[in-house]
Amino acid sequence: MTGRRAALLAVAALLAAGPAVARDAARDRRPERPKPAAGPARPRARPAAAGPELNAVDRETVRAWLAAHPDWTPPGPPAGAPAARPVRGKALPAGVAGEALPPELAMQLPYFPGYRYRALGGDLVLLAKGGGLVAGVLPGALAR
Amino acid sequence: MCTVILLHRPGHPWPVLVAANRDEMLGRPWDPPGPWWPDRPGLVGGRDRSGGGSWMAVNRAGVVATVLNRPGSLGPAPGKRSRGELPLLALAAGSAAAAAAAIAALPAADWRPFNMVLADHRGGIFLRSEGRGRAEVEPLPAGLSMVTAHDPNDLGSPRTARHLPRFRAAAVPDPGRRDWAAWARLLADDSLAKSRADALRVPPTDGFGTVCASLLAIDAAGGLRWEFAAGPAGIAPFRPVALDGRPA
Numbered sequence: 001m002t003g004r005r006a007a008l009l010a011v012a013a014l015l016a017a018g019p020a021v022a023r024d025a026a027r028d029r030r031p032e033r034p035k036p037a038a039g040p041a042r043p044r045a046r047p048a049a050a051g052p053e054l055n056a057v058d059r060e061t062v063r064a065w066l067a068a069h070p071d072w073t074p075p076g077p078p079a080g081a082p083a084a085r086p087v088r089g090k091a092l093p094a095g096v097a098g099e100a101l102p103p104e105l106a107m108q109l110p111y112f113p114g115y116r117y118r119a120l121g122g123d124l125v126l127l128a129k130g131g132g133l134v135a136g137v138l139p140g141a142l143a144r
Numbered sequence: 145m146c147t148v149i150l151l152h153r154p155g156h157p158w159p160v161l162v163a164a165n166r167d168e169m170l171g172r173p174w175d176p177p178g179p180w181w182p183d184r185p186g187l188v189g190g191r192d193r194s195g196g197g198s199w200m201a202v203n204r205a206g207v208v209a210t211v212l213n214r215p216g217s218l219g220p221a222p223g224k225r226s227r228g229e230l231p232l233l234a235l236a237a238g239s240a241a242a243a244a245a246a247i248a249a250l251p252a253a254d255w256r257p258f259n260m261v262l263a264d265h266r267g268g269i270f271l272r273s274e275g276r277g278r279a280e281v282e283p284l285p286a287g288l289s290m291v292t293a294h295d296p297n298d299l300g301s302p303r304t305a306r307h308l309p310r311f312r313a314a315a316v317p318d319p320g321r322r323d324w325a326a327w328a329r330l331l332a333d334d335s336l337a338k339s340r341a342d343a344l345r346v347p348p349t350d351g352f353g354t355v356c357a358s359l360l361a362i363d364a365a366g367g368l369r370w371e372f373a374a375g376p377a378g379i380a381p382f383r384p385v386a387l388d389g390r391p392a
Binding site for chain 2 (some may be wrong): 068069071100101102103104106107108109110111113115116117
């Protein structure tokens with residue numbers, strides 16, 4: 001096989017594998033979710049197409065972080081509470097943005113590219129970056 | 145939540161090698177290493193524009209000073225001095241040992257808890273402050289040391305547990321040939337195992353992430369070579385830093 005032919009075949013193989021490689025790369029950036037040793041039952045697995053969500057493991061992660069950081073207090077309730085409570089699958093109420101989590105806490109939560117965490121009062125919210133849709137909520141997870 | 149990796153090889157022509165990733169709020173402004181402090185001639189470092197200090201700097205005597213937060217102490221706090229001034233204070237000294245002594249003589253409660261890694265051609269020194277009393281001083285042993293917000297080589301740090309073995313297995317850089325390839329690749333690794341806490345290059349999200357990187361070598365005579373990436377490693381290229389008036 002000539003070098004030129006080998007190179008052409010390699011390029012063709014890469015082009016054919018492109019979408020699969022991209023999917024693998026995206027999957028690699030999502031950490032494996034640890035299974036809880038005990039405690040509340042995990043929500044039933046959702047179809048992959050439903051996107052990321054928060055679960056009991058994440059609530060335990062937040063609890064442990066709060067216990068280790070007694071000086072941190074969640075932001076006050078959002079204006080208009082309780083009507084401003086976040087609802088999964090919907091945008092946040094107008095005028096409600098929440099506050100950024102402490103980076104040390106956000107870093108311990110699952111990383112979903114294209115999403116960000118916010119604190120809304122005592123609620124932990126996962127927002128899709130583009131439209132700001134609520135992808136997940138842990139009500140009261142940040143409350144002391 | 146930065147990371148500093150230091151390799152000490154006593155008797156080697158390049159006895160000390162340092163690699164560092166700086167993790168910071170993405171919106172916090174900073175400048176790449178330069179002589180930003182005219183009242184401190186010979187001092188070259190990256191400048192945090194908010195506090196005016198530095199996360200990593202060097203002086204003419206061949207001393208390197210870095211500062212990191214301790215767990216749970218990220219960011220400024222009312223009534224506390226900026227930790228960025230600590231490298232500047234340390235680098236008034238002519239050796240890493242003297243710099244460590246100078247920092248350890250200060251009231252640690254003036255700053256939020258911090259770690260420091262100081263080094264010269266004799267080796268590295270770790271300082272730990274819990275924000276009270278005085279900072280504790282520990283010489284770093286020969287070999288590889290990895291410091292995060294935790295203690296050196298503390299496997300309780302997910303990042304250290306995951307990446308220290310990778311540095312141990314990697315080819316040692318050759319600063320004389322400007323060959324840092326193996327360590328540069330490791331600094332550029334933004335893969336995750338369980339969460340961003342175990343990433344060496346922290347992916348940017350929630351306003352926080354790795355913002356820049358450094359590779360630095362000290363030769364046996366105390367001479368320095370510093371390669372700096374003005375962005376995350378693997379995205380921004382490493383380029384030589386001009387030191388002590390000499391072109392890069």
